[in-house]
Amino acid sequence: LKDRPLPPQPVPAFEGAFDIWTAIRAGDVLVHHPYHAFDAVTRFVREAAVDPKVLAIKMTLYRVSPASPIAHALRTAVENGKEVTVLVELQARFDEEANIRWARTLEEVGAHVVYGRAGLKIHCKACLVARQETDGLRRYCHLATGNYNVRTGGVYGDLGIFTCRDSFGEDLTALFNLLTGYTRPRGFHHLLLAPTDLRDGLVQRIRREAAHARAGRPARIIAKMNGLVDRRLIEELYRASEAGVRIDLIVRGMCCLRPGVPGLSSRIRVISIVDRYLEHARISYFENGENAEYLLASADWMPRNLDRRVEIAFPVLDPHLQRQVREILEIQLADTVKARRILPDGSSVRIRGHSESRLRSQERLYEATAAKGIFR
Numbered sequence: 001l002k003d004r005p006l007p008p009q010p011v012p013a014f015e016g017a018f019d020i021w022t023a024i025r026a027g028d029v030l031v032h033h034p035y036h037a038f039d040a041v042t043r044f045v046r047e048a049a050v051d052p053k054v055l056a057i058k059m060t061l062y063r064v065s066p067a068s069p070i071a072h073a074l075r076t077a078v079e080n081g082k083e084v085t086v087l088v089e090l091q092a093r094f095d096e097e098a099n100i101r102w103a104r105t106l107e108e109v110g111a112h113v114v115y116g117r118a119g120l121k122i123h124c125k126a127c128l129v130a131r132q133e134t135d136g137l138r139r140y141c142h143l144a145t146g147n148y149n150v151r152t153g154g155v156y157g158d159l160g161i162f163t164c165r166d167s168f169g170e171d172l173t174a175l176f177n178l179l180t181g182y183t184r185p186r187g188f189h190h191l192l193l194a195p196t197d198l199r200d201g202l203v204q205r206i207r208r209e210a211a212h213a214r215a216g217r218p219a220r221i222i223a224k225m226n227g228l229v230d231r232r233l234i235e236e237l238y239r240a241s242e243a244g245v246r247i248d249l250i251v252r253g254m255c256c257l258r259p260g261v262p263g264l265s266s267r268i269r270v271i272s273i274v275d276r277y278l279e280h281a282r283i284s285y286f287e288n289g290e291n292a293e294y295l296l297a298s299a300d301w302m303p304r305n306l307d308r309r310v311e312i313a314f315p316v317l318d319p320h321l322q323r324q325v326r327e328i329l330e331i332q333l334a335d336t337v338k339a340r341r342i343l344p345d346g347s348s349v350r351i352r353g354h355s356e357s358r359l360r361s362q363e364r365l366y367e368a369t370a371a372k373g374i375f376r
Helices: 020-025 039-050 069-079 096-109 166-179 198-214 231-243 303-307 319-333 361-370
Strands: 029-033 054-061 083-088 112-114 125-133 136-144 156-163 192-194 220-225 246-251 268-273 282-286 293-297 309-315 339-342 348-350
Touching (some): 020 136, 020 156, 029 319, 039 054, 039 069, 039 125, 039 156, 054 166, 069 096, 083 096, 096 112, 125 166, 192 303, 198 220, 198 282, 198 303, 220 319, 231 246, 246 319, 282 319, 293 319, 303 309
Parallel strands (some): 054 083, 083 112
Antiparallel strands (some): 029 156, 054 125, 125 136, 136 156, 192 309, 220 282, 268 339, 293 309, 339 348
16 A cells, blocks of 8 residues: 655745745745655755855755755855855764765865864754845845755655845854854854753743743643653643643654643643654744744754754744644644554554544645645
């Protein structure tokens, strides 16, 4: 038995655009792979590589495929005289050989290749393009939950944002300056950075929801991740639950939290979705009274991510994109075909709906994407 083919869809904002820069200047763009073709990301780097107005490209590479079109584009950019800085993680499991080979290739053609920081894996996913335009230098950014890898881009469920907001450009400039050793750590407009303040930022937001609940204001947390292991965050979720916060978690892999325990986690529900695509996106929603906050991240809620890796979390600022992210979460929480509910003892049971109300979230997301029902 095989799943029916689901060919990746084009990104509506980029369809028919004269160039990708025009499309991004029109507004932030959210992409959801593999429902959206990964071509959107490769196009971003390829156009930067050949555009005479582009002066510099800075990028992190965690998992590089052997025939990576993105790495090829970076080599082309160097050959076209652009300043290219690439942070390559040599310890990405199972991809060490490809990463080393591409790092050497890019160094040989003249790229500035940085091999991370001692004791920390570079796991964040970000790309910064500096482009000289008629009104001055403009910085275009891509930030993502998943890798710059065409192969995984076709089977991993991930989210990414394209933006040219000045505040994001300043944040990524500061991030790359920090990672390449040019500056000391400093504050950001939007980014939460591990191992410095990502955990604390999440704790602060969980506590804020608890305060809203105690004051009788709207309070809810929805968080999606690969693994939930961090003890401090789990304890904060327990406290928030007993303060009155409704908490829904979508955790694909390891989960050390015990949901539904009276007096401890009575308002926490945990589900896991295992389907044709590997659920890889990290999303956090905080209701925050009536001023909801949406965060995307490269990090799971695990000590290895929060203490031993360089990770980022970044907000979704555009209200339309926020609605898109909320719809993705609600569709997944409604899955009655491929979802399992985690019980207080750590076991799981399938979530079953009536035949007329069966919802397979990945297929529903694909249908909505193909119909431009979400990403219009």
